[in-house]
Amino acid sequence: MTQTLTIRRPDDWHLHLRDGAVLQAVLPESARHFARAIVMPNLVPPVVTGAEAAAYRDRILAALPDGAAFAPLMTLYLTEDTDPADVAAAHASGLVHAVKLYPAGATTNSASGVRDFDRVRPVLERMAEIGLPLCVHGEVTDADIDIFDREAVFIDRVLDPIRRATPGLKVVMEHITTANAVGYVKASDGGLGATITTHHLVINRNHLLVGGIRPHYYCLPVAKREEHRQALRAFATSGDARVFLGTDSAPHVDAAKESGCGCAGCFTATNTMSILAHVFEEEGALDRLEAFASLNGPAFYGLPANDATVTLTRGDDAVTYPDRIETGDGPVTVFDPGFPLHWSVS
Ligand SMILES: NC(=O)N[C@@H](CC(=O)O)C(=O)O
Ligand SMILES: [Zn+2]
Ligand SMILES: [Zn+2]
Numbered sequence: 001m002t003q004t005l006t007i008r009r010p011d012d013w014h015l016h017l018r019d020g021a022v023l024q025a026v027l028p029e030s031a032r033h034f035a036r037a038i039v040m041p042n043l044v045p046p047v048v049t050g051a052e053a054a055a056y057r058d059r060i061l062a063a064l065p066d067g068a069a070f071a072p073l074m075t076l077y078l079t080e081d082t083d084p085a086d087v088a089a090a091h092a093s094g095l096v097h098a099v100k101l102y103p104a105g106a107t108t109n110s111a112s113g114v115r116d117f118d119r120v121r122p123v124l125e126r127m128a129e130i131g132l133p134l135c136v137h138g139e140v141t142d143a144d145i146d147i148f149d150r151e152a153v154f155i156d157r158v159l160d161p162i163r164r165a166t167p168g169l170k171v172v173m174e175h176i177t178t179a180n181a182v183g184y185v186k187a188s189d190g191g192l193g194a195t196i197t198t199h200h201l202v203i204n205r206n207h208l209l210v211g212g213i214r215p216h217y218y219c220l221p222v223a224k225r226e227e228h229r230q231a232l233r234a235f236a237t238s239g240d241a242r243v244f245l246g247t248d249s250a251p252h253v254d255a256a257k258e259s260g261c262g263c264a265g266c267f268t269a270t271n272t273m274s275i276l277a278h279v280f281e282e283e284g285a286l287d288r289l290e291a292f293a294s295l296n297g298p299a300f301y302g303l304p305a306n307d308a309t310v311t312l313t314r315g316d317d318a319v320t321y322p323d324r325i326e327t328g329d330g331p332v333t334v335f336d337p338g339f340p341l342h343w344s345v346s
Contacts, residue, residue, distance in 0.1 A: 003314040007290035009306040010273065012037040013297040014135070014174050014195050014246025016265065017060060017072070019043055021328025024063050026251050029269035029325065031070035033345050035306045038135070038246070039072045041100055042109040046077035050090030057095065069308070073097040073301075075135065079112050080119040084126035091132045097301060098133045098172070099123070103158070105141045106150075107220040108250070108264055117162060124166045133170040133193075133301065138181065139221050148205070151221050152180040159184075163192065172300070175200065175248045177221040179231035185242055186235070193300045195246025196236045196292075199266040201279045202337050204229045215257045216333050219250065220264040236292055237285035244297035247272050253330035268335040271321045275335075277312050277343035312343050319344040 015030060015037040017023050030037055039060065041047035047056050053074040060072045075098045076087060082099075090096035101120075102113035114120055127134060138159055139150035163171060173181055173194045185194045199219065204226045208217040217223065235243050249272065250265025257263055268275070273293070280289040289312075298305045318340035324331040 001316070005277065005286055005289065005312045006309050007312070008294035009033075009035045009308040009310050010245065010293035011035055011297050011306070012247050012249070013172070013244055013301075014038055014040065014197075014248045015269070016040045016042070016248070016250040018251060019056070019059065022251055022253070022332070023060065025325055025327035026249075026267070026269060026332065027060065027063050027070075028065050028068070030249065031064060031068040033273050033310065035069065035308065036071045036073055038098055039074055041075045041077035042102065042107075044109055046079075046109065046112050047075070048077050048079055048082065048112070050076070050086050050093070050095060053090060053096055075100045077102070077112065078114060078120055078123065078134075080114060080116060082120065082123050084123045087123055087132065088126055088130055091130055096132070098135045099127060100135045100137070102137045103139065103141050103154075106137050106139045110137070117158065121165070124162065124169055128166050128169040131170065131302070133172055135172045135174050138173050138176070147222055148224060151176070151178050155180060155184050170300075174246055175221060176232065177224050178228045182231045182235045186240070188242070193242045193244065193296075194235075195244055195248075196232050197246060197248040197266070198268045198272045198275050199223075199248075199335055200229065201233055201236060202275060207338065215259075215262040216266065216335065218257070218262055218264055219248070219266045233279065233283055237280055237283040237288055239285075239288040239291045241291070241296050241299060243292065244300065245276070245293045251325075251327075251332040253327065254324070254333055255330055257333065266335045267325070267332050270325065270334045271337070271341065273310070273312065273345045274319060274321075274341040274343045275337050277314070278337070278339070278341055281314075281343070311346050313346055314342050315344065316342070318342055
């Protein structure tokens with residue numbers, strides 16, 4: 001039996017496109033289904049200034065396949081030396097849609113991130129004035145905090161104090177992985193949103209570690225216990241306007257993942273919409289997929305939803321995707337959800 005679902009064209013509110021040969025290879029995977037994406041600035045070196053963001057945007061547009069309708073929404077990488085005036089100008093020109101906070105050392109290419117949060121206070125205050133959202137990688141980096149606890153501790157020690165000290169600052173808690181984060185966002189009174197990735201709706205920490213270590217399931221924040229995955233699924237499929245899709249599709253070539261010290265990141269751009277339809281169907285929430293993937297994000301960012309639509313079709317036969325995408329730097333493995341997919345985007 002064939003079933004169809006038509007929704008506004010989705011957007012991706014947290015995406016890594018990289019640069020050079022990898023950008024060239026992975027960009028079509030996102031542009032195929034998504035109209036817009038918040039593009040992460042953690043290149044090496046990072047995208048810190050408005051001028052750097054404009055140059056990166058030009059490289060992305062140059063790499064787009066002919067005829068693709070895809071708009072990169074640029075972000076700036078917050079450092080302790082970031083100039084509030086440069087941020088405000090990049091926002092006023094329409095170039096920059098968010099500033100990204102990486103605690104120094106928290107994740108891939110975060111060495112230039114923030115150590116002393118007092119040093120970025122002037123930037124945060126300016127952002128609150130102009131309505132520019134702060135996107136947050138929400139993990140502490142203290143050596144004595146267990147990696148599975150780093151998100152929950154971040155909420156108490158960093159996120160909540162920043163929000164209290166900067167009233168009116170719009171914050172997106174990105175790629176949330178815990179029931180603690182779900183609870184914190186649900187208890188907030190506005191100005192706080194959260195993104196959830198495709199893979200955190202599918203895997204828990206057993207998928208990563210049982211029966212052998214699975215480097216392609218390793219990402220940050222690391223997948224948690226099953227009870228946390230269940231909390232994420234309930235929140236994502238609830239229709240709550242504070243939560244929306246940020247795939248955090250994060251390509252690393254296989255040689256960097258399948259290594260004695262493998263990089264963090266799951267590459268989900270290729271099959272995300274099929275996986276999400278599967279998850280929402282399992283949760284009896286197909287009617288709320290549009291809110292999560294296409295409506296809540298633009299509303300939070302103050303942008304219109306897309307006029308175009310996509311139709312998802314559920315067929316009896318499983319749909320297949322390539323196991324890996326070839327890039328000029330080597331292959332990038334596509335996230336394997338571990339179950340057959342029946343929904344495809346037409
Ligand atoms: N999520 C990840 O595991 N990796 C991301 C960085 C990030 O979003 O934290 C990357 O850039 O590879
Ligand atoms: Zn992150
Ligand atoms: Zn990310």
